[in-house]
Amino acid sequence: MERKALGEGAGTGGMSSGGRKGRLVHLLVVLLLLLVALVSRLVPTEDLRLVRNQAFGLNEGWSLGYGNTVLTDRTLPADLALEPGVVYKAWRVLEEDFPEQMQLRIRSSMQSIQVLVDGEEIFSDEKPVGGLLTSPDASVWHLVSLPPDVQGKTLALVMESPVRAFSGVVNPVFYGRGDALVYDLLEGQRLGLLVSLVIFFLGLLLVLVSFFLRNMGDNRLLHLGLFAMAVSVWLLSEAKLLQLFTGNRFLLGGTSYMLVAVLPMPLLLYLREVVFNRYRRLMEGMAAVFFLDFLVNLGLQLSGKTGFFESLQLTNGMILASLVVVVFLLLVEHLRFGNPQAKRLLWHMGIFVALIVFEILQFFSRNFEATSLYSRLGIMVFLGLLAGDSVRYFNGLLLREREARFFEKLAFKDILTEGMNRAAFERDVEALAGGETPRRFRLVLLDMNHLKHINDRYGHGEGDRAITRCFRCMEETFGKEGACYRLGGDEFACILGSTDQTVYAHQLARFLEKVEREQRELPYRLEVAVGSDVYLEGEDFGKFFHRIDHMMYADKRRLKEQE
Template sequence: MSSIRKNIIFTLTFLFVFVMMVFLLAQTVHDENHSVIQGNIVTLDNNWTVSYEDTTLENVILPIDLKLDESTVYKATTILSEAYKDSTHLLLRSSMQNINIYLDDSLIYTYEKNKDIRFGNTLASLWLLLDLPEEYEGKELTLVMESSVSFFSGIINEIQLGTPQMLVFNILKSELTGIITFAILFFIGVFLIITSFFIKLSEDSRVLYLGLWGVVTSIWILSEARLLQFFTGNKFIIGGISYMMIPLIGMFLTLYIKEAIIIEKRNKRLMRIIAILYACFLCHSMLFQTLGIQSFIESLNYHLILMVLMNLGIIIIMLLEWIDHKNERVKQLFNYMIVLAVTLLLETFTFYSERFSFTSQFLRIGILIFFGLLLKDYYHFVKDRIAIQKEHLLLEKLAYRDLLAGGYNRTAYERDLDVLLKKKKRFRLILIDVNNLKWINDNYGHKYGDDTIKKVYELMQETFKTIGRCYRIGGDEFAILMKNTDENIYKQCIKGLRKDLEICGENLPYLVDIAVGHSVFNPNKGDTYVKFYQEVDQKMYADKIKRKRRTQEIMYAKN
């Protein structure tokens, strides 16, 4: 095991032990409540009388689902005891219901669907926080409700009394896992979306789709946690966002699987079609809700059947990927989906065993784990892509690098020359050849010859680094491309280079000298670059012949 892995395991173990110790000590040293928000919450769950049509039920315990037909009016009454006198507010949740609340025979609150609004009129499940009138003790509290949605018709949710601060705090406290899950998914999702635009690690859009899936799933969780009213009071958003997120969750997960898991092009096309169908479901439900033809929840009843079939199609496509291509990523994703399957089974168990306090808790944890596993895959993907990019950069660097001189090679020269020629602008070409390199190799060895090549390139680079780029294009041949075509600047640079080489040769048993040819290429003259290069090359060889005899005489004199 590597030292890094040991450090990670040690750190996580330490943090786990620390958290457990804090928790145990907090439970042991518990004397009284010092919370800033204090107060009692009274749950009105007993002694209700419920009536509908010709039926009356006594001593009903809330919450209850009467399972009535849609638009059936039903009523619930109870007496507010004097024991509740310290409570100033009443909190209840309406489940897509019209509701009127009376204290004795006095109407203190009403919420009904506005029938005058035809387009976009949405019934929403809402928290209702009512300020109770003074001296309500001993009075009869009556709720009159009805819902046009059969699924919610007959539901009476839990009703609580208390201070507004405690009632709101209790909502947040009861949905703590929802808040945490929302925050993790939302902020990581936003981060992934942003990075997908600025960090391009591949040609596909898997990072974008994973981020979008995280964001829309977080919004769905926030809505299902009944917390949207803390962010907005818009009834359309509160009542519809949860239903709108469901097809988006399916669409973005499908697109992620298409990009990150599927290999075969035909299967990718099928996944794209499924994603488009999800988008069509979204458009259909929004259009029908807006026109008042069908509510979100009614559309969802039909869409869910089709979504199940589409998900089966996705599973079949992934199985074909595994059979045809032995795609290990498919196997891995199936393993991840087991987490969701287990949490769904736990959700089903808690629901049918009527342990409603745990409802949706397991699913949220399952979604977090599933998202974490996808993030783990993303981390390994990023790690591998960075390693590949580093390798490509290294290979590219080596492809344009002369290993002996330590600078640019002929390939880099041809690359940069091509850029200059495409721009059709004037530039100066300088060709340089080291004089008597063969003689140096023969008399002093190739090490001295190699050192000479390195030194010539080093001094060239130092002289021309701000006005041109230097290349080694052959054994003892060099080239310089200068965008600045000023003749005086060129002469000053060559003069300085020759002087530096002369100083360098003072500490050597031989003279380091160069032959130079140069000219300015003007693309507007109509000459080809090949012809221009030959002319510069001829100038360089003419200079070589001219300086060769002088160089040999000096070297013989030094020896």
């Protein structure tokens, strides 16, 4: 029966102070990080890295050939722009002082590759064939160990690609110890790896938080979290680092392309929750189309009809069309309906759309080195802006919930005694005596004597203090076993969970003793009349209340007769 205090006030002054303190903490954290970075640069230190070997480029002085054509003194990377399926070759003579026990780091871009030293094969890799399902062409790293005594010998790479965009491409070649080659790869992509991991765990956090907020009926955090996690894996793949986590050809060759079709789905569902309530069915339909596109692309790849790379062009076209639709609807929401969220998203989308359109143009112009750069930048900025909006949205929800709790507290709170009022009493009586399963409880009604005399003789301020003293005595006596209420004026009530008469008699004696002790310090008589009985299941509460009221007034008459 005991009710806990609800959340305290929702004053804007306190929140403003909290906001200033939060900004101060953020500033101190940034300053601390800058201080640590500065000190790490100034303090003397030695090189304590676990990997101290270096990776070196082997990209000068290559010859390229295909058919009867030979190109000499070329620098890698190079692109011969050949037809799919044409075998081509790149070769160079290794220096006389070329170090021993070296490895090569070579990237094959959807190509089969063979590595030879003086015509002798030391490594080869090509897509496995056979079976019911077709593996995708994959762009992968190879670490190739060179045999001893390679000085002065000819290193040759023989390649072939079924994909027009990569037929004739020769990527840069690096040599060094194996650990140095891997470390150099991570060093070059450490920012991309860090961003991918941060976005992944941010998305995971959003998904977990969404499960705790699922009763609110708003799934924006779930969709945004799934979008962030998909983006992080896509960024990891585009940074050419997915091979650090898996060696599966299907995942290496298909993850980026499959995610291009998957990414729009949670984003469209997020927009449905945030701004497109009028177009919910349209957003769901567009998401379903992308899901169908994903299934079709997967089926075409596995059946060997069309590879992921070729079907990606249709997906990119769908993304471009979807962006046009989304931007148009945002403009309609903003200009016709005055939707402030649409205006804010238009600014966000402006940055995102510009970078994505530029990326698609780079893709169709065959500038594949630049493609992932613009989309990564656009998605990271866009995701950051959406995350900021979501934080502000749920912060507003929590604020409104806090205000709702505050006003609920006011609705059921007696301002004078700071206890519960008549509305709270009626609410709790309805919960106990109403409904299909009424419960047994004890009701105590109390009424102060001589309040009019106190007000007339000592003023209403003293009368209010007398009321507060009586209520405090009630709380200290009955509050631990139930709930106390001020019904109005000098009338009070208590609802007790225990119906035992002996327990109640002991509580009543303690209450009257406390009232007596209070009166000793006062110039007037403090006296309370009491009536009580146990409510039985199914009893008419109106008649029950009326009976106790008569008992209380009988006690009041008894006290007056004693005077």
